[in-house]
Amino acid sequence: EPEVTQTPSHQVTQMGQEVILRCVPISNHLYFYWYRQILGQKVEFLVSFYNNEISEKSEIFDDQFSVERPDGSNFTLKIRSTKLEDSAMYFCASSERRLAGGPMSGDTQYFGPGTRLTVL
Amino acid sequence: DQQVKQNSPSLSVQEGRISILNCDYTNSMFDYFLWYKKYPAEGPTFLISISSIKDKNEDGRFTVFLNKSAKHLSLHIVPSQPGDSAVYFCAASVTFGNEKLTFGTGTRLTIIP
Numbered sequence: 001e002p003e004v005t006q007t008p009s010h011q012v013t014q015m016g017q018e019v020i021l022r023c024v025p026i027s028n029h030l031y032f033y034w035y036r037q038i039l040g041q042k043v044e045f046l047v048s049f050y051n052n053e054i055s056e057k058s059e060i061f062d063d064q065f066s067v068e069r070p071d072g073s074n075f076t077l078k079i080r081s082t083k084l085e086d087s088a089m090y091f092c093a094s095s096e097r098r099l100a101g102g103p104m105s106g107d108t109q110y111f112g113p114g115t116r117l118t119v120l
Numbered sequence: 121d122q123q124v125k126q127n128s129p130s131l132s133v134q135e136g137r138i139s140i141l142n143c144d145y146t147n148s149m150f151d152y153f154l155w156y157k158k159y160p161a162e163g164p165t166f167l168i169s170i171s172s173i174k175d176k177n178e179d180g181r182f183t184v185f186l187n188k189s190a191k192h193l194s195l196h197i198v199p200s201q202p203g204d205s206a207v208y209f210c211a212a213s214v215t216f217g218n219e220k221l222t223f224g225t226g227t228r229l230t231i232i233p
Contacts, residue, residue: 004163031219043164043209045220056220091163095219108154109221111163 002026004112006092012118016081021115023075023092032075033093033109034067036060043091049075082119089114123147124212126224134232139197141227143210146191150212154221155184155195158207167208168195171215197229205231 005024013019025032034046047057049067066078075094079086093109125144133139141155151172156164170177170184170193177184183196197204207228211221 006163033219035221042225043211043221043223045222048219058220093163108166108169110166111156113163114161116161 006112010116019079021077025094029094031095034077035091036088038088087119124222124224126227128227130228132230133200136199139200141195143193149214152213154211156209200231202231
């Protein structure tokens with residue numbers, strides 16, 4: 001069964017350093033997402049991406065964050081200058097089509113296993 | 121921002137019995153709802169979904185019920201099995217032009233053998 005993969009599984013970095021988290025979405029999916037879960041808190045939406053551009057982003061996704069689809073298979077999240085509060089599990093997700101078209105439609109986002117980011 | 125709430129942080133159920141997990145939402149624009157299951161150190165795994173035009177959706181041992189007037193949904197697992205022990209998240213979205221999922225805080229389900 002196709003699945004979303006993420007690398008690395010665990011990333012440790014010093015505050016102020018740049019990190020890049022990598023994801024390989026399911027191959028026929030067109031919509032990509034990043035979420036994060038700070039320890040003990042709920043899963044929070046960061047950003048969605050379609051057709052090589054951001055379609056929506058949350059207030060968490062400030063100028064320190066960026067996303068890119070550098071080739072036909074990878075989807076990356078870059079944090080330019082990490083802060084202690086960026087420590088969290090970061091989940092990539094993908095879906096085949098957008099949740100649009102009314103309540104008759106709907107699509108499922110499939111999640112990767114996550115990257116645990118620890119900022120020291 | 122508590123648009124999706126799961127008021128029970130934990131639930132213990134005997135193996136073979138029914139597990140009922142509950143979720144409430146406040147945003148009346150939500151029209152698509154999903155349940156995810158999560159094991160430690162893994163990503164959320166999709167279980168079942170329901171759109172707002174339905175009040176019930178069933179898939180094997182899993183059934184989701186939606187009560188739009190009460191803004192409430194529930195997940196029934198019957199019979200419960202030890203492998204069902206995990207954290208369950210309910211999530212919601214608005215299908216017109218809004219792709220993001222809004223998650224609840226999760227309920228930790230423990231199945232007692």
